[in-house]
Amino acid sequence: MSENIIKITGVKKYFGGVKALDGVDLVVKKGEVHCLAGENGCGKSTIINVISGFYAPDAGTVEIDGKVYPKLTTQAAIDAGVQVIYQDLSVFPNLTVRENLALTMEVADGKKFVSKKRFNEIALQALSKIDFKVDLDEMVENLTVADKQLIAISRALLNNAKLIIMDEPTTAITQKEVKNLFGVIRDLQKQGIAVLFVSHKLDEVFEIAEHFTIFRSGKNVFSGKTEELDEKKFTYYMTGREIQEEPFSYAAKSGAKTVLEVKNLSLANGFADCSFSLKEGEILGITGLLGSGRTELAETIFGYHQAQSGEILIDGKKVEIKSVKDGIKNGIGYVPPERNVQGLFMEQSIADNISITRWKDHSNGLGFINEASIDDSVASWVKELSIKINDPADNMRTLSGGNAQKCVLAKWLSLENLKVLILNGPTVGVDIGAKYDIYKLTKRLAADGLAVIIISDDIREVLSNCNRVLVMRQGRLVEERMTSELDEASLSALSVEY
Amino acid sequence: MNKGKTSFNMKMFTRDANFVRLFIVFIAVFIACCALKGSQFLNAGNFESMVKQFPEYGLLAVAIGLALLIGGIDLSAVYIANLSSIIAGRFLIAIAGEGASEGTVYAMIFASFLVAVVIGILAGALNGYLISGFGIPAMLATLGTQSLFWGFGVVLTGGSSMSGFPTQLASVVNGSIGFIPVTVVIFTVACVVVGLIVSRTVLGRQMKMYGTNNKATTYAGLNNMKLVITTHVIAGVLASLSGIIMWGRYSSCRADNGSAYTMQAILIAVMGGVSPNGGKGNVQGVVLAVLIIQMVSSLLNMFNNIPSACRQIIWGGLLLAVMIFNYVVDSRAKRH
Amino acid sequence: MNLKKITKKTEFYIAVIILVFCILVQLRSGQFFTNNNIVDLLRSMTIPMMFCVGEMMVLISGGVDCSFPAIASLSMYFVCTRMDGMFGNPLPYFLVAILLGLMMGALNGFIVAKFKFPAMIVTLGTSSLFLGIMQGILGSSEYPLTSALNALGTTKILTATNAQSGLTSELPIHFVFMVILIVATWFLMNKTMLGRAIYAVGGDEVAAARAGFNVFGTRMFIFCLSGALAGFIGVCRASMLLTVSPNNMIGMEMDVIAACVLGGVSLVGGRGGIIGAVLGTALMTIVSNSLILLGVSTQWSRVFTGVIIIVGTAVSAIQEQRRKKKLFVTVSAKPEV
Incomplete structure (x- = not known):
């Protein structure tokens, strides 16, 4: 024994x-x-x-x-x-x-x-x-x-x-x-x-x-x-770091536009009566338990689900988002939680995975793809996000979780009209180096004026990367706080259900 | 990056390992044919008959290959071919009265070809809609339409073979442009067009992505329904072309012509490198597989003591062998 | 189980449709509910029903078997022609056919479970292989039925005579086999752990492996069973028709798969049951056999089959889509303050 x-x-x-x-x-x-x-x-x-x-x-x-x-x-x-x-x-x-x-x-x-x-x-x-x-x-x-x-x-x-x-x-x-x-x-x-x-x-x-x-x-x-x-x-x-990441500080620039506004959005068995707004340059956290409706809310804004009532406004204008295509057209990108199932095509090339949303823009009237311009675009994103790959023609399967997640990000960042980027569980299954790359990148994007939403149940991730946080419970937005007012224990206490 | 055109092509060539393997098999089979039955094989008559045979099932193989490419299957292709030729046949008989001038008859024949293609488009669209609109698994949807198309064929022909077409029909389909038979021209043009679509266009790329993971295509904003319907419409057109060729070759049409072609076409598509799991494949591979199968088939014909049913054993065995071979090669590649 | 749950099930709808259809045929022809028509129907559904039971188990495990008609034909043809007159008892014929079927099923199972290829394409391939062996090597032509099986085939359990038309219909002993098979399958699927393993593997392969089920073994078993059953049913078919016709089962796979799906058996595995499969087959048989009574030319029967398959599968596909899209957040009734 x-x-x-x-x-x-x-x-x-x-x-x-x-x-x-x-x-x-x-x-x-x-x-x-x-x-x-x-x-x-x-x-x-x-x-x-x-x-x-x-x-x-x-x-x-x-x-x-x-x-x-x-x-x-x-x-x-x-x-x-x-x-x-x-x-x-x-x-x-x-x-x-x-x-x-x-x-x-x-x-x-x-x-x-x-x-x-x-x-x-x-x-x-x-x-x-x-x-x-x-x-x-x-x-x-x-x-x-x-x-x-x-x-x-x-x-x-x-x-x-x-x-x-x-x-x-x-x-x-x-x-x-x-x-x-x-x-x-x-x-x-x-x-x-x-x-x-x-x-x-x-x-x-x-x-x-x-x-x-x-x-x-x-x-x-x-x-x-x-x-x-x-x-x-x-x-x-x-x-592995002595000093904790510098928390994200958002200094509201004067005249910063409200990019996304959600008014009384509802979806049966998803969420009810959700309203919030998001300015350019902000990183907004949404947290709550699994099954609190946080994913459903994000996917409705993106167009994967269709809201039953309520409004979505982009740049102050009411938009109809009835499909993912509409969401993309309105400048919304979404990094889904199940990367390998929802976000990537594991058996296809890295290049195709990154460029899929842009093919139409790199093709002629007959639909023939301009390979050279696609290759250039892919190469520039691989470099930009320091994705470690051998050859863009390699299978997606060959990449680690972190590099794979960066490919998902590249897919959305390559959209020219991207205004709102929603990250749902952005660092699940991501190795540590890539994780801090992603955090750094997110902050830089926000500094450049992108509006970002991070959905996560990792409290420290939310605290160190967001300037504001929304808490969901049972399909409703119940709390809205500045992260500067919160510590781990208090946010953790807010997000649980009783 | 200073990639020359040739080096780029070379790269494409080495990357498509399956195509290289097929090419080697092609050469090997050719040599084997020459060695075993040299005098019979290397003769103009044999080449002529080979060339006549393969376009009809080759087109079906490309059609089914497209369905496999998007992760589905098309069990109805053969019956789309038959139904479109039957309807076109009735159309032709209805409009071609006695004593029409030569020119008018030709015009009518071309009009009836057009009818066949339209039927192919409609049938393909129905398949695509059932699969993407209702979410019926491709196998069941095309099984249902197989029965449906076959059934309509039986009703329209009374279950027997339909003939009595103008003699010009056979001369159009069996004729040649220069020294190339019309059927080969149809096959080549269709393959080039579909090949370009698959490998060079947005549509083709999207098909492959859909075939790999149709959930992720939704999340990437692709219109899945449009994609599936378009793919099946193209498959339907290919099937109707095959129907036209069979119609002209036999100067008759039946509801159940070429029933064995479904199996053979799946074999060819898989052998040609189309993954049965979807998402991978190209038309050039399928074309090479068509030629290999035709050579093997012709070779078997030259042995009088091999019953024709043995071909089924070979097709079935070959399909499994090719799949297992690809699996082994793939898992080796994965280990690297 | 309460009434509400029952009315939600596919089986319930199929039963209602069968009933409505039967009444329609009766109203139109007056010949449906006659004793000989009923016996005729039961007779003609015997073989498809047995095939359907086998296919149902394969489908529930998450596979599909398109090769059973080929297995049935080859085993049947082998025992009937190569063992003709060797035994006076039908049992050895069945046993050898079952054994042959088992071996062919094992080949299917091994390829599917080992390489994880799509079962449909694998079994289409083996189907071609088996049929090729039968037609090419054994040589497939009509052959007289061996006496032992002939005796079995002429054993009737029931003879019904229509008082009006004088037509008689007989119900052969195979109907009893069918009933036994249905009961045994029900028992296997619902009352044994093996049955539960089949459902578990079809529902979630990874979860099944983690729960300690032998996934490879279960898949092997199911294909072996399907093969063995096909061997048995092949001999049944020959002895029922009183002749050895090797090619008349070819093509049945599609109708049988369709009947299963019609009865609520899911093509992706894990869902469905014997009652659904039985009702699905019953519906298919009743519709195709009643066309004559309805005054529809038999030429239309394929069209009808196609329509039934499409409509039936569309209904379950729509249900499946709804299930996938369903959301599960419990939204609290009032906004919290």
Whole structure:
């Protein structure tokens, strides 16, 4: 018997040419609440997928409860007592709540037949753990993100786990539910069950974790007790910079125009009665839980959804935005949250990914593309945003998250009439160097007069990059503050739901 | 950057590894044909018959290739070909009375060709609209229209073959311009036009992007519906041209001519480098694959002891082999 | 389950459409609800229904199998011609055909699960391969049915005579096979963990792998099962028709897939069930068999099939689009202060 539930030594993992993990160590003791921290793109999610047997590491060893697993499968990991609450939740949309809760356990028990009675018992037991009420016969696809997250949580608590990994488990749920979850975690700890907790909500991790491991760019930078850390040190380990980024300061120029104005915009099951305005040169943050309507609001302004009522004004003039094409025509660019699915064409060339919105402008009357002028334009954007590539004709797939995100940005920045740039989760899965490049770029763009909206649940990202912040709760804009009046704790408190 | 025109072309050539591979296969098959059946293969009569055969299914392969390029499929292409020739045939019979002058008959024949192309456009537009307007998966939508077009063909012909067309029809389609057969001219012109569209125009680029990820095209402001409909309209036109060629070649039309061509056309398109997952491919690859398949087919004909059904084994086996080969090559490239 | 939930389901609509259509035919011809017409219908839906059950499972797992008519034809043709007269009992014929089908299905499954190619194109390819083997190597011509299967084929469970016209219709033993198959499939899909695995893999492959399901194994199983079933159904078909005609199943794949989708089975996987598949097949069969009663020339039957496929799939495609577009934010009723 080992005192460590998990011991990772020198694990490496590459994706194409990208190093996601570059020889990391991670040790979690039994019955410990351990926080794995790091900025977006540091390799947190990758290590979780290695521990759960979903990714095979390219080097290094994985030891669970004293036993080394040279070839860990998902089933073996579950059998060894590892349960994961994945960030993407990994629920089955086409099955009922009851089945979603019971299936993992039944598979683990090697059951051959379905028993509704047993399924019911398991499901009810799971829900009781976090005091969550939901119709067991409902299809999971019909639930809100928050409910799906609660299902993922309660499912993981069920099995006779020795280690529960929670990857960002609180992005969608209310304060009360977070409290319930923490209660459960403390109970688990008393039973000797270890919890590996991943979150970028500082107040949460400092409240619950005893031990910290911090990753940066796929490497270990810190491992130790919570007491050894304070906020300043934590920030240093996370970012690798002594001094914190200069927060964005917006000096309203006299006569700065209001570029975007939204009046009483509403969309059923999305948001209601949202009004705000945005001046040129401003960076506006929008924060709130997942499922608070922040994405729906942004996508409605962009034209992906059509508002049911309300007005959008660009440069003081009312505009009709009924499609993405209309949005682009009115100078709105949108960097979507799911980069690989919504923003990029992974199997196409980098050049095509960057230039897609401009082809029409670089072609003659018959639609023939002027390759040379496209090439020039792409080359200039690659240089401008210092995107690291070998050849613009290479597949998009060959780029790291950070460089890929810069390509999405280049696509919008190359629009000549761009007035409003909306960034939704701009640094998710982006490596640290590129992340600060993106921050710097955003500030420079704003200084040049672009109006920017950043949607993020990373509080520090919002605080250090925006001059003003809007908070959304349950589809409504509920707070509007200057970031200069806020600190992490106060903004974090504003954005949760009760 | 001082790239000369030639070096640019060379780069294009080396970049399209699939085309290079196909070209090598083409040469290899040619040599194999010469070695195995040299005297029969290298003779004018054989070339003449090969040249007559491939345009009809070659056009269908390009049509289906376009549908694959946007991540879909077109199971109805063969029946668009038949239906358009049947309707054009009825039109021609209706307007071509006895005793019309030679010139008028030719004019009528061309008018009926126009009718065929219009039917191709309408049929393609229907496919495109069902796929993009209602969101029916391409396979089911074109399966439905396959049944529909086939069914209308049966109704219009009474289920048998329709003939009795002016003799000038056959002479137009089977004739030559200079020494090049008309069918080859049609095929070449169509391939050049579609090839340019696919590789050089905004539309072609957009098709490939849509085929790779149609969610991201929405977020990039492309009009998905217009794109899908246009693609299927082009495929419909190609199919109707194929229909015209079959009509002229046999001087008759049937609702179920060339039923085996669907499978063969998919094979050719995939072999020609069109990804069955969508987003990748070009017309020159498909054309080369057409020529390879025609040579293999002619070679098989020269062995009397090989039953013609064995061709199906070869087509099916080849399709799977090509897909697996491309997969292996691709995953090797990915590892770099 | 309450009434509201039932009326929301595709199955409910299909059932209503079938009912309305039957009544229309009855009003028009007066011949629909006669005992021999009903028996005729049940007889002609026997084979498509069994195919449909197999295809439904493949579709739910997120694949599609276009090769089952080829598998059915080849296995059937092999056992009927190469094993003609070898056994007095029909069982060995079925077993060998099932085994052959299983092997062909395994080839499909391996290529699809291993390389992750589009299942439709793979199975179109293997379909060509199998048909080529049958027509090219075994030589496909009509062949008399071996006596053991002939005896099975002439076993009737029911004979219905129309009192007015004197026409009789017989229901062969294969109808019982069909019923057993439907019940067994229902059990497999709903009452076993394997069935749940098929739904899970079709719903979200990654989530299924993380939950500990064997995704590769499940895909293999489903294609093997589809192949084995096709072998079985091929022999059923021959013994029902009392002759070995190798080419008359070719092309059935499309109608069968369409029937499944019509019954609410999703082409992208994870959704649908046996009741829908059964109703979908029933609708397709009833419509194409009732055209004569409606006084429509049989020449129109393909047009009707096409229209049913298009309308039916459009309805489920629109539902699917709505589901995808649906938003899930719980918007609070009143603005907070």
